[in-house]
Amino acid sequence: MAKPSVLLIMEGTYPFNGGGVSTWAHILCNRVSNVDFKLYSINASFEKEYKYTLSDNISEVIQVPLWTPDEPYDYISYGEEYYKTVAKKEWTNDDIVAQKFIPIFKSLLEFIYSDDRDIEDLDIIFHQLWFYFEDYDYKETIRNERVWLTYRDTLAKFIIGERNPDASLIDITIGLRWIYRFLIPLAIVNIPKVDVSHLTLSGFPVIPALIANYKYGTPIILTEHGVFIRERLLAINNSEYPYFLKSLLIRFSEAITRLVYHKAEVIISVNKFNQKWEKWYGADPDKFRIIYNGIDPEVFKPGPKPAHLKDIPTVVALARIFELKDILTMIRSCAVVKKTIPEVQYLVYGDNNAVPEYTKECLELIAELGLKNNFKLMGPRNNPQEVFLEGDISILTSISEGFPYTVIESMGCGIPVVSTDVGGVKEALDDSCGFTCKPKDAEEIGNNVLKLLLNEDLRKSMGRNARERVLNNFTLSKFIGEYEAIYDDIVQIPKAEKKLTKIEDFS
Template identity: 70%
Template sequence: MLITEGTYPFNGGGVSTWAHTLCNRVNNVDFTLYAINAFFEEKPKYELSNNVEKVIQVPLWTPDEPYDYVSYGEEYYKTVGKKEWTTDQCVEEKFLPLFERLLTFVYNEDQDMRLLDLLFRELWLYFEDYDYKETMRSAHVWNAYVKIVSSHIVKKNNPSAALMDITVGMRWIYRFLIPLAIVDLPKVDISHLTLSGFPLIPALIANYKYGTPIMLTEHGVFIRERLLAINNSEYPFFLKNMLIKFSETIASLVYYKSEAIISVNIFNKKWEVLYGANPNKIKVIYNGIDHTLFIPREKPSALNHVPTVVAAARIFELKDILTMIKACAVTVKKIPEVKFLIYGDDQAVPEYTKECLDLIEELKLKENFKLMGTRSDSHLIFPEGDLSILTSISEGFPYTVIESMSCGVPVVATDVGGVNEALDENSGFVCKPKDYEEIGKRVIELLQNEELRFKMGAHARKRVVENFTLKNFIEQYEEVYHQVNQTNTSDR
């Protein structure tokens, strides 16, 4: 059971590319996809392979409950029965002690993951028999929540929280824990998480119900990216603190419960160990690509004499497109005719896209910096450019870097995640995040030095063929699946 959040098979991006490759290429494995989305999606964005037996979709932020949109296989009589059995007295006596322990644990500095594991098992057993919505919307639950978080605010001498902030916090908890309501999961041999966050819950249920082992692949480190997003948000202190506490707690539980932790780079390991991962469980498997598809090609004739920089990037905060735009402004001062062509979803975060368009307008770059939208033939994107660019503030092991390298196109990228593990000094340039002056300077250097550009492109291609092929990637995952499954079989 491959468990995703906001990615495969309903949304694009690097994690989706990775998941689609697994589902299509791994031998002797059938997949159930458990996809947690913000909203209900009518159909997958990807054409699913025959290896995918089932898709379970859980929309967290819809106006109604997930089971109002999707049937999860629970018999009607049991659904009705759960609602009838969930009385005020039942909630007060059976659920409230568990909920209070959970909140207290999250805010506790000294955490024992073994106890949290046992607590989630008790929560699962409760929701096997009782209704999630009726429980979580009980006055008993609200009152207990307010009491505990209020005492934490006073005890820690934190800034006061408005009633609206406290209400929003409870709404978040309600949504984060919704997978506890979906207890009829298929029996599988392995639960494979794609991030160390709340998607752990269905994996926990399968573990408690069937003894199914859990494994994790860490792309961009969930807790690092969550901390970046929270600290850059405009949430009041109470909500920031709550999100951090919950995120750190759940990440530590993921590492505790995982039989194998796959990191897509070496950089991630220090974060994983910091939050309790056993170093002996961690294995690095670099992403791989089809080097027979991503090959060097001639530039399109329309761009032949146009200095061109390309990028494949979803338009949202972590990709830091604003820095890319500023780097373009630096480049234009030396090369006025330069074109930056950015391929990727520009509708995912409309407010951020607007911020980018406003900056393009302000810097008078409408003729130089183009948002090109999504494109399915990604192997043809990079040969359009003389070089490619990546300005992210967080990454795992970005496909765009090794895809560009495989096409013989050198890269200018920020030094985040595993970028410098893919991109050595002979394949392109690595710069500090947000340093648009340095990024622009390196873009200019490559555009003006054809010999260096071709030399780096040839080396980049060679590096991919030797290190980051699809064959290596698939063989290593097949081996890990086999090992985790063998451990599970021997335990039984």
């Protein structure tokens, strides 16, 4: 008998890019034994090579590039017959767009800019969008002049004028381009029939899960790592976008987050912190589950420090070099430590090409603070269990996290941690295992690093406690067992009846 199938939906991570979510997905796909996986990977650009060796549990990988110059189906075949592709373009004319698409599109815009709409209305809107794009071409539709005119006139009704006097033509044009890109998965209607759709964030990647739900009645589950809407708000508020674009991104993102929580049968969090945000955006607490990330304690285990670092006070970090990891604060903490321990070494392992502009900013700060001999960007490594053993302690300075693998991996190796108090860090790292600090506080972080580097007894005691805490709470076997139980439960849910409301009946 064939095992149930799961469509695991990700954005910018597995299997083409590294990071904590990719680590989680790779473990899940390799270790869960009661389902088969199909991967749906949404990326900024078209990716040619996997970063990971894929498990035999993965039978298919669907890639959808959002921001390429051409459309996704210009790069990839999604299994639709050529004659259907051509026919959809031919059928998509001015009259069809005006009669069938414009009412739905207008309703979507009105939902985004209204403050009191029921989330079920957005579910109906996306159901109608899917129904429309089953028959008509995405690109020909969205580029139609009538779509621009509807967009312009609807925005004028809601936001142009006294409420938003600075909205320029270029801002409004960029806004429509963003909507075009966010909704591109609607163009890929040939979704495989699976038993479960499993989302890894509460954002726009819900679209393929919605299609499977509308088409086959496939139930949706969500695992929330870092809270999508929280991280989106942080990024938007720190951006230099004009007010109009910030407002559009926030409103659209909030609407999508609410829709994900509404549609998901189960909302799994990797920490308790996430649930505050989920409740705030309308999630039903009866859907909540917590499954902490887990590691293999036979892989991440104590070992000797490498000989070339034996007498050098060393701080290690595993982190991609980008804004959310706040490497700039980590650099400043190194300057604090250097005042007392001039020979200190910070070794940071991770992708330093993720955001080249940010890496440049980090290198400039290292030079400015005179830390070229102390703070080193080491590039990516594939052996974290060995990297942690290079350090006397490990460090994490993120401004947002879910339940970071780097913390429990370091703890499993018996290496105490200094971390910012974000996401679920404090649920992993209690006072017996290390220190938590305020985000962006380089002084506090640096002083706690000093406490551990200068006190060998404290360091060893915290290291022992850290390993014991992992063995009791955060093992791989516990993590996998809980996901296998979730999948078993979800596949028993009767499939929802398809709601094939006609386009003409929608208003």
